[in-house]
Amino acid sequence: MREMIWLDLVNTDWHDYRGSGRHEDRLLRPGMLEQLLEHWGIEGMEQATDETIAGLQRLRALIQLVIHPLLEKRLPEQDELAALNVYLEQAPTRLLVSRDEQLIQLQQLPCRRDWSWVYGEIAASFAHTLAERDPFRIKQCENPDCLWTYYDESSTASRRWCEGPCANIMRVRRYRARHHPTPP
Template sequence: MLWDDFMNSEWHDWRGSGKSEDRLDKPEWLNDWLERHRLSVDAAPSSDELAALKQLRLLLQRMVKDIVAELEMRAEDLTELNKIMKGGAVIRRLTMADRLYNIALTPVDHNWRQVMAEIAASFAHVLVDADASRIRICDNPDCLWVYYDDTRNRSKKYCDDKCCGNLMKVRRFRARQKAAARKPT
């Protein structure tokens, strides 16, 4: 999905090295990302546009954290998301009443503001058309990858069972071994 791929542009080494990188600062990654999501712009983002993209990512991260914590959406976050969606070729307005979301659309324009509007709208569509309670943050504290849990029983804990899932299983095993070794016999 557009919104979570964008959010995961802030990469953290899931193996625990502490390394991280902001892929929005890498023009080649940004171009690949635009192509992958069939988005087009006339030029690379200016420093102000790049700062606005990073602010959008922070807004979405805060909103996802609230969703994962089962908190009600903050009114100021909805207002900001609506403001960003308004900057695109289609004015999109997210509303919430009795914890039900809806999107109103009105046609308009094209550029980095449009890209941001598409990202915001992609997130808004998940809130409206899908089950927001399936939005997750990887349980690996070194990863923090955001994903949508599409498993039947809603039990997915890690962004990838083969990477983060196995790593955390090994960490738990080693912690148990260490604890057992410390116990007096």
Template sequence: MAGNVATVIQPGERTPAPEPLTLVQDLVNTVDLEMEQDTLTKPADLSAFCADHGLSGLRFDRTGLAEVLTLREAVRDVCQAHAGIDVPAESLTVLDRLLAAAPLTLALSADGGATVRPADGLTGVQALVSRLAADIATSVAVGNWPRLKACAADTCRWVYYDRSPAGRSRWCTMSLCGSRNKMRKYRARA
């Protein structure tokens, strides 16, 4: 990914989410809200991002890019729900609409295993949304989906993977967002 236009911005000190949550985390973190830096400003940026994540050959127009950016923020809202903040109704509506148009199939293996995967023949936004849905479904099955969280700081909302033993982390980094929050609370008391 290094050197590519669609390289994901990586502030903080957290390690990346495990597979299959890497694509979800990387997509949401293509924008740094605090620094106002977005790596997905053109359809070609999104195509390059997808290619970097094993989805080569996907092409997007401006409408498709706008759909994915809307999806990105709706998924961020879901990740923030993992830290105790309800998902806005508008975000649920967006997700319902996009997920309904991105079918999945169940693939069974010779050893009896089962995996969810995107349906064949999907292109553009449908292919990306379907892959995200399959990755999320797999993560739900293994129990790590709730650990993908958005930072509780309104100015940050960076998506990180909570590796803490209790799974109750609220900040992308304690040294930045957590410390700022503690300082605000301290000043409010003083």
């Protein structure tokens, strides 16, 4: 499973970076959840119900809530982390030791593979990022029309935009504001 699968979930809350004002919850797109599961390497899940999608939306909203203080260089409150722990409790695992021809391996396996486990895996991915990486490198694109969330892995932690297109749009907007000011 991918290391920061929580980012994929958060970014299903899509905003048109070009400034049209369009907004879409991509979790509601047909086939999107199946696409995410395939991308995350999760197989054999039962068909998602409206309740499943609502659960993912609630988890996404919680992660966005926890991210908000990080964007202001503050740590989240304990009650927000406690809410994240509720999701972590939904993904109990067990250890299994096995061997192949030359190695002994220790695997961590889920006690059950259901949607609660998926929620817990997403929450665990986010918790690992908070605890094992620099949480203040979690950022939102500075393009006010975009709001894409990303993890800044640049050496100076100074990245301001999610990707090149947003950076270009913002440069053009700044240029136009300087050279073609709008009349009062």
